[in-house]
Amino acid sequence: MTLQKFIDSLAKEEQFQVAIRLAKKCLPIWNHYAGESQLSYRDSVVGLSHTVDQQLLQNTIEMVEEYLRLNDSAKLLDGKKKLLEIRGRFEDPTVALQDTDWELPDQVQKVFYAVYNLIEAALGKDRTVFGELTIYVSINQAVDALESSNTLTIDQIKSILQETKNTR
Secondary structure (H helix, E strand, O other), rough: HHHHHHHHOOOOHHHHHHHHHHHHHHHHHHHHHHHHHEEEEOOOOOOOEEOOOOOOOOOOHHHHHHHHHHHOHHHHHHHHHHHHHHHHHHHHHHHHHOOOOOOHHHHHHHHHHHHHHHHHHHHHOOEEEOOOOOHHHHHHHHHHHHHHOOOOHHHHHHHHHHHHHHHH
16 A cells, blocks of 8 residues: 555544654654754845744644644634744745755755645645645655655554554
């Protein structure tokens, strides 16, 4: 079974569980890079320097987890507001990556985008501009980063996926 079919077979809550778990497994890739390199860039439009907070990805994952646990409508509204605020912190770096003003190693960039797509999915963006499920794209990017960086083997990734399926 392909990753796409496996993810499609899961309930939405389970898809988020997989995405969050894999995103957390990716954090060492991000943190290792951030520990050795500057998370900064200069935009080519106005020439301003920008720095990305090293904790942005971890904070985002934690906030998505917290938001998904909420069940009170007032708390959900407040949680969504917080998600929108942290999502705003992705806007400039995402544009910089797309404009090649900020270049990251492939695995690090995939980790960044995996977390970005995780928050997009949590905010209700079901599909990307290419018609793929946003949560699937997040999972796929995380899997690719974990495998290509040798952080996890394919068997370890399959084990994580299987554990989700077995908790049904």
